[in-house]
Amino acid sequence: MKHRINMAAGTEPADILITNARVVDVFSGLVRQDSVAIGDGVFLGFGQREAREVVDAQGAYLLPGFIDAHIHLESSMVTPARFAEMALPHGTTSVVADPHELANVCGTAALRFLLASAQTLPLSIFLALPSCVPATPFEDSGAVLKAEDLAPFMDDPYVASLGEMMNYPGVLSGDPEVLEKLALSRSRRKPVDGHAPALLGRELDAYLCTGIANTHECTTAEEFHQNLMRGCRIFLRDGSAARNLPALAPLVTPGNCHRCAFCCDDRHASELLTAGHMDEVLRKAVALGMDPVTAVRLCTLNAAEAEGLPGKGAIAPGYDADCVLVDDLASFNVRMTFAGGRQIAAEGRMLVLLADPPLNDLTNTVRLAPLPDDVLALPLPSGRARVIRLHPGSLVTDAEEHDVACTNGLFDARQNDGLCKLAVVERHKATGKVGVGILAGYGLRNAAVATSVSHDSHNIVVCGDNDADMLAAVRRVAAMGGGIAVAGEGRILEELPLPVAGLMTHEAPETVVRALDAIHGLLHGHGIPANVAPLMALSFMALPVIPSLKLTARGLFSVADWRFVSVDAAARL
Template identity: 30%
Template sequence: MKQTVTNLKQLIRAGRGIIPAHTVILNGTLVNVMTSEVYKADVAIYEDTIVAVGDVTDYIGDETKTINAEGKFLVPGLIDGHIHSECSKLSITSYAKAVVPCGTTSMISGLDEYISVSGLEGLQEVFDEIKLSPLKVFWGAPYKTPYTFPQSTVAFNFTKEVHENVQKWTECFGVWETVREYVTEEDEDTLGAIAEAAKNRLPIFGCAPMARGKELNGYLCAGIRLDHESYDHEEVVEKMRKGMHMLIRESSVTHFLKENIRAVTEVNPALARRVSFCTDDVTAGDVLEKGHLDNLVRLAIKEGVEPMVAIQMATINSAEAYRIDHLVGSISPGRIADILLVDGIETFNVETVITNGKLVAKDGKLAYELKAPKRSAVLTSELKCAKTTKEDFEYRVEIENGKAKVLSMDVKGPFVRKRRDVVLEVKDGIVQPDTEQDVLMVSVLERFGRNGNKSLAFCSGWKLKKGAMASSAAPDDNNIIVMGASAEDMSIAVNHLIENGGGQVVVADGEVIEFLPLPVGGIASDLEPEEIARLDKMINKAANDLGCDLPEPLMYMFFLPITAIPDYAITDVGPVDCIALNTFNPILELIENK
């Protein structure tokens, strides 16, 4: 409920038992994450707020609804501490259908992918959608958009002047994903956002992969509160010893929990109370198959974390890290009534989900029909770029025939690209991709009608033997990214996305093999999670059939424009050296035939 004097009076009276509760949960066993205790207790709820925990006999009226939790454990709703739900290709509505039945009732997000394609107007539509959803979103205003360095092209640029406005919005709970390089390079917009947050007493959420020593110290001097990016447990320990809250990430493609939890299980158990969980980027198929944060709780327990501690990591720890523990994170009077009924704290299977005081999911499914809102033109997916030809994806050089030594961005995991020097043939003035050497062409095309930028470079690690694949969903800027062994197939793939308003596509021998439409901003869909999971599986299989052996071929590809993680990336402004923070020429040397 919105807090007014009238509402506060009602809540206080409900808390004192003067007026009856609307709902009570009886006969359950409370998991008290505040005191690390487990004991029998009932819960009374008035509207959307917990008003009593313990003996609630005096809170029951003639019209009070009862939920029998006999044999079940009462756990606070789970909180995902850092998530780009857009990367699942599910709209907010569809995403809620997937994760709420798993017990995730809150997430912290910048909704930055929506902002990059639709600006503040589109963001307001997403806020309206969230209000209709059982999933809470605690929004952090992105420190800037885009996150790329040098700056790539997006539909809307988040600047320090924008922060002066949006940080005063009731939806704003902090500054989101403040990338280290922008702090240490003293970017004016980033420092302006941080300075504005100091005025508004808002926390700064970080993003500092591999930050250690002096670089970490300088970063922390900007007032960064927490981080979700650590590549090993030593990095976690250093960051925590220097005062940070740490989020352990376990996404669909970055499986860091097993390594990073060692900070707690091997180095210092006392660190646990300032460790929480996030998933960052997940696929619909993974959520449906494994679960969401409930899966992270089970994984942590498997790695030797005590069940109570693992549950704290998924609830109160995250709430405290983000300064929202007065609202969520525990089953306590005055908190929002987000409560799970689970079978046991060791097994942690979520059976019933209550959000805002209402039963919304049971036995893995939503308990009611949730419909997506009607989409306006702001969040439609027109790609404002010209059709391409195969010539757009041919790398032309000054010699007619010979050899070209090139720098190929070699994928070593979803977020790591290393330098690989390769010698390629030059025929008729065009550098030839080489599937035998596992070298493909890759390009990013600006799709917002702002400048028509196109880039072109070389990449390795996908092992496509022919064809191409493309996506209009590609954080951090969501321009079109296309990769392939054939310039003609690359052009067909891009043109198919333009003709169909965005999505993901695989092409071979001049034919579209699979297509996954993404009509919400070109980055998401209102389809059911099960249908997106099916289409995901089909399009990844199509890439696998062309030779790719990566677990998520298109997700690995659409992470290529992220410049925040070393060593190489590509955006619409060109291939990027993520260490030097500038673009580079992938042609290292040309040797003409004599």
């Protein structure tokens, strides 16, 4: 510390001096020409002084490092090190990661892995401890995380918050397990992230009075204002799955901007490689009319304050020396990224090599019971079936009833135009549970696709028009230790191994993107409509918290009735 004080006072040379920069001051909202000194991993101060290394900014804008206030790293399908290699050149130096997906598969081992990543990577990873593992009691996840499981992690300096409380019915009904987690977070003075789409009025009052601090689920002006007036911080979301920035950015004003931040929630590798990360969010916000310095505040200081990230979000003495040089405040083209006082990336390229901590506890997670050839048989004695109707671009499904053609009393997708067979195979504990149903609107013909990315419990979900290809795809996913497989005519046509929890790979992001492009092209060629995202749509068919009809390994679930129902419309469970 004495060395740091001496460098700041100018009696010893700083490590780095960035000169000729236009410094964006997120405290005052002003931009000034200045020099910034860095030493011992922090900002030391301003003005000319002696330094061991001088970086001439050549008039570029110097901003605090960008912060994603809420993201699921698993959405990129690559490990944290590979994610960091994509995000750092785009100026992201910190993320608040909710490892909800990993934790549903691997439990506390997922938390330990992410905390080890936080200690070794130049990307600052702060954890939002998953609050809903599993998401519902109607699924078969690989783990269950109760308050006592989370408690040992709460005081870790890399733990920022309790992750998004998706179980808002549990909050409103006073579910003891939910309340125990909320009390734990409150006792450790950690914020609680929210997740309660369309909750308004007294229900929102009841939800927020538990101490829930923010939401990234606002999609309308009414939701924005109702949350804001109740003191709930708003994370404006612009990710790969949901893009709410156009609706919300115009609502940010000088009077409320201090209560807003940016997040992606989900970010696919293809977008990280081509469009970027938080730099792309900044570009969009400014293009939508947001004041550039205000946008920078949302992406830096506001995010840090919302999630209680010490030393993050500003260029000021004692703050972590995370900063970004950009060409201007419209394109936000990143020239250089500094993290912890080190130059990490320049002109879109990493300057250091990154490695993940050991992955041993996150592999070999696919455990299937033997699958007999008739395991996917679907008897329909009445010939009338409850069917899940998929809608392009939406996670919400409809519940329909159809008269269907059967062969020997069994549903035969090839005899029913527009209908596919859907199945969910439990893959964590080899229980042998298999749920089978019918999906409309997917369109897949003469093939099957299976994936272990299946929200939120990540069992194997498979869809096709014949049992042989469906089983071949499931068995290939299991043989790879997780991933995605497309089968047709009895052979594997395309695949993407995801051996890390069945969700991610340590391979290069470019490899993932190429494989996904090939899989998507193949599936569209086998009948899936162009306006349906084949894997995204399939991965949410097993999530029984989003209306209206979904399928789990235990069977067909009616979200409206909050119970399991028979596929045979004439039968009752």
